[in-house]
Amino acid sequence: ALPEIRTLTLTYALAGADCIDVAADPAVIAAAKSGLDAAERIAKADQRSGYRRPWLMVSMSAGEDPHFRKAEFDPAIRPKDCPRPCEKICPVEAIEFAADFAGVRRDRCYGCGRCLPVCPWGLIAAHSYPTPIDAVAQQVLSQVDALEIHTHVGEHAAFKDLWQTLQPWVGNLQIISISYPDGEGLINYLKDLQQIMKVPESAPGKDLKASAIALKTKSHHVIWQTDGRP
Numbered sequence: 316a317l318p319e320i321r322t323l324t325l326t327y328a329l330a331g332a333d334c335i336d337v338a339a340d341p342a343v344i345a346a347a348k349s350g351l352d353a354a355e356r357i358a359k360a361d362q363r364s365g366y367r368r369p370w371l372m373v374s375m376s377a378g379e380d381p382h383f384r385k386a387e388f389d390p391a392i393r394p395k396d397c398p399r400p401c402e403k404i405c406p407v408e409a410i411e412f413a414a415d416f417a418g419v420r421r422d423r424c425y426g427c428g429r430c431l432p433v434c435p436w437g438l439i440a441a442h443s444y445p446t447p448i449d450a451v452a453q454q455v456l457s458q459v460d461a462l463e464i465h466t467h468v469g470e471h472a473a474f475k476d477l478w479q480t481l482q483p484w485v486g487n488l489q490i491i492s493i494s495y496p497d498g499e500g501l502i503n504y505l506k507d508l509q510q511i512m513k514v515p516e517s518a519p520g521k522d523l524k525a526s527a528i529a530l531k532t533k534s535h536h537v538i539w540q541t542d543g544r545p
Contacts (some may be wrong), residue, residue: 317342320347323350324337325350326350328350329354333367334369334371334461334490336461338461339374341455344371344373344459348458354368359463371459372460372462373453375477376477384442384443386428386431386440388434390417397436399412399437407424413456426441437530452480452481456484457487459488460488461490462490463493465494466494468501469500471504471507474508475511491512
C-alpha cells in the first residue's frame with residue numbers, strides 16, 4: 316500500500332496538517348517523504364504563501380501496545396457457511412479466501428481491529444508484534460522530525476531501555492509525543508517517565524524541543540491522533 320501512503324501524505328500536507336505519523340519502516344518513510352516532496356512542489360506552483368511542510372513522525376513501542384498488533388485466525392476451522400464479514404470489512408484487504416491462500420496477510424494488516432467484533436464465531440484474535448527498536452532506530456530516526464512512543468502503566472523497564480536506545484537521535488527531533496491509555500497509577504507513571512527522559516542541562520545537543528510528557532504546550536503545532544482506537 317505504499318502508493319496509498321504517498322497519496323494520503325500528500326493530501327494531509329496540502330490540507331494543512333502540522334505532523335504526519337507513519338510506521339517506523341524505511342519503505343513507508345520513503346513513500347511518505349515522496350508525498351511531502353510532491354505537496355511542496357504543488358504548494359510552490361500554486362504560490363501558497365502560508366504552506367509549511369509537515370513534520371514526519373514515526374511510532375515506536377515501549378512494551379506491548381495494541382497499535383502494533385495483527386489479526387490472526389485459523390482458516391481450517393472456519394465453518395463452510397460463514398458469510399465472511401471480516402473479509403468485507405477489512406479496509407486494506409488483508410483477509411483473503413483464495414484458492415492459494417486463506418487467512419490474514421500480515422504485511423497488509425495494521426491492527427485496526429474492525430474484524431474482531433464482526434466474526435460470527437469469535438475465531439479472530441489479535442496478537443502484538445512490538446517494533447524491533449534496535450533493528451530500526453538507526454534506519455528511521457535520522458530521516459524523520461518527530462517521534463511518538465506508545466506505552467502503558469507498569470512498562471518502566473521497557474521504556475527506560477527504549478529511551479537509552481534512542482539517545483543518539485533525540486537531539487535531532489522537533490517533538491516527542493507519549494501515547495498511553497488511562498488507568499490506575501497513570502499520573503505517577505508519567506512522573507516516572509519524566510525522570511527517565513530528563514536531560515541534564517550540561518548535555519550538549521540534547522535540548523529537547525518538546526515537553527517530556529504529552530505535547531509541547533507553548534507550540535503552535537498541535538498533533539491530533541485520530542486512528543479510531545480507544
